[in-house]
Amino acid sequence: MMMARPKGNGAEVGKRLVAAAGRGFRTGGFGGIGVDALAGEAGLTSGAFYAHFGSKAVAFREAVRDGLQFTLASIQQFQENHGPEWQQHFARFYLGERMDADLPDACIFQTLTPDIARSDLETRQVYSGLLSExxxxxxHGFDGDRDRAWAFWSLLTGAGAMTRATTDAKAREEALQAVLKAALKV
Structure with a gap:
């Protein structure tokens, strides 16, 4: 069965393809999903997938870039919308509602950081640059204190990754609450 070409202009189609690749990678990891499945997620043939990305590694890099840019924009939006109280709102959102997202829609830090660590140099450079941003x-939201920023982010993302992997609901909730308290003290 032949899959249809995606409808829309090139930029719109490109965004949809990157989003579909991101969902596929967050679900299966880089090594756990093949090009055929990634193409299927986007409603394309493998040939169309290769025509757009050139390789699975490029698709992964673009999915990483997209996920990190989404995270950056979300943080900035919380800072703008909540002023000095942004940390409390963001921490509660990240360890609450964001943890309820299904794996394909989960935060890239919770799902793909180990895969990124094993990826090519160019992908790790994209990750490093956007992580720095x-x-x-x-x-900026901590009055320029980068130590607080690193501690806050490490607490949230570490807890997110760890608790997403557990099957023990009580332990998950206990850990998320403990980390929320710690993050709010940062």
Whole structure:
């Protein structure tokens, strides 16, 4: 069965393809999903997928970039919308509502950081650059204190990754509440 070409202009189609690749990678990891499944997620043939991305590694890099840019924009939006109280609102959101997202829609830090650590240099450079922007944005909300920004972000993302992997609901809730208290003290 032939899959249809995606409808829309090139930029719109590109965004949809990157979003579909991101969902696929967050669900299966880089090594756990193949090009056929990624193409299927986007409603394309493998040939169309390769025509757009060139390789699975490029698709992964673009999905990483997209996920990190989404995170950065979310942090900035919380800072704008909540002023000095942004940390409390963001921490509660990240360890609450964001943890309820299904795996395909979960935060990239919770789902793909180990895969990024094993990826090619160019992907790790994209990650490093955008992580630096995220920390700078967080630091801006902490009056320029990068130590607080690193501690806050590490607590949230570490707890997110760890508790997403557990099957023990009580332990998950206990850990999330403990980390929320710690993050609010940062």
């Amino acid at each position: 995220i920390i700078s944005s967080l630091a």
